[in-house]
Amino acid sequence: MFENRPDRDEVVLVGRSNVGKSTLMRELTGHKVKTGKKPGVTRQPNHFDWASEKFMFTDLPGFGFMSGVSEERREQIKTDVVRYVEENADRILVGVVVVDGKAAVDIIDRHSAEGEVPHDVEMFHFLQELEIPTVVAVNKMDKVDDRDERLNDLCDRLGLYPPWQQWRETVAPISAKRGSVEPLLEALRTHFHDQKRDDLLKFVTS
Template sequence: MKNIPLIALVGNPNSGKSTLFNQLTGLSQKTGNFPGVTVDKHLGSLKLTDFVVTVMDLPGTYSLYPKSLDEKIVIDILANPADDSYPDLVVVVADASNLKRNLLLFTELKDLGLPVLLALNMLDVAKQQGIKIDETALAEELRTTVIPVNARNGNGMESLKFAINQALKNTEEDTFDKGFFLTPADSHAGLVTEIKASFKLTNDYLAWQYAHQGENFYFLSKEQKKTLFQLTQQTLFPKTSLQAGETVARYMQINSIIGKVQKHIQPEEHLTLTQRIDKILLHRFWGYLVFLFILFLMFQAVFTFAQYPMDLIDGGIAAFSNLLKNNLPPSKLVD
């Protein structure tokens, strides 16, 4: 562990990760750059009971298989324990209203053997959508501490800080070297073993990531990348199909977990003013009554309410005529 422990916030885009970062760090933030790229690096300080830690907000990503430069930063850091930005603890921020998608990234991080906590955010949104999550059952299924939080209003922040403090006090690494959610394909177990030996790795899934993405890791030398290329070519390593197969296998496990921890309930109704009006105006019964009432008002406006301005206009014209008649000299026009 570093002298000042480093906590990484990781999560899908729009999971509330950056909002949570602001809640934890407040105004004690600074901005830099990640190695080799111009993407902003957001850091902040957080005081816990037993530690003062640095919190790092990593770019949002759906998976460790990146599709953009921002997403690539996540695997570049987490695949390189020698990196200054390599965290002592990872807090995965998950959107409770879309838990299935968010757990894909979580399972990948867990398989890397990283110490992980799960901050379950947006439970209020999930409840509005009729989704109820059993947090205790989820923690048991994931073998991970799960902390319900609301990044927008700050609820659950003290519980999250306590969980981070306790995780840092427990120095035993959360290792799953043989794969917790997913074991690399048996047909390529030999390749994983060779990569672990060549690069002095201890984690199977990290070696699997080297096989998939190592040629793009900024921290590997040309010679190391050449070695990786030769190893993958010798074993005919089909990256695309294996990645797709891995994702399918993960979602099969995630679906099983979701079935045990998530229930659908009657969604809460928080309707806007427009939606409330629409419920009346577009109703199959009340809508017609409102329509007939509007037609009645239009009729009244034309034939009844219009009588008052018409009388006013007639009176005005008569008064104006009398004014002219009384003030103009006798003539044919006046007569």
């Protein structure tokens, strides 16, 4: 399904449906990306690339529950996303797991209770196992009152010791809709620099 990938290094955005990946993609690239009120609008990887630098941002389809989408189809999307990441791991400079700051902890706890590993936690550890530098972009933070507490709880669920402030390369509180993404840009700058890709820093300046 995910064929015809351009031959580039990339930053991938992964996460559940409706957490704001496409809005974030638009914020990162300055390019209008199709977003929708309905979950599951993104069914194929959206690549936005710069040929001269052999680099691109990729918005991967959202996984998890989607109203009006069969369980079989949802599982297929998740399998496709996992396979894409696995097959291209050596070209992925950074994996960005996008979560909804207001809902993420509750969703994680609800699924943990059912004896399964929640998608967000699973994806975070999966990227790390593949040795892909990983940033959790905690989106919609403009809707969160107890900011520090919420971010500490999220760190705890991801197996990172709070306080969250010591994980600035890994945890980036943002509000994509409001254009407030500097913590993520900062984390990306750090990871690009660590991988000796300072030529890409111009794509993540605010």
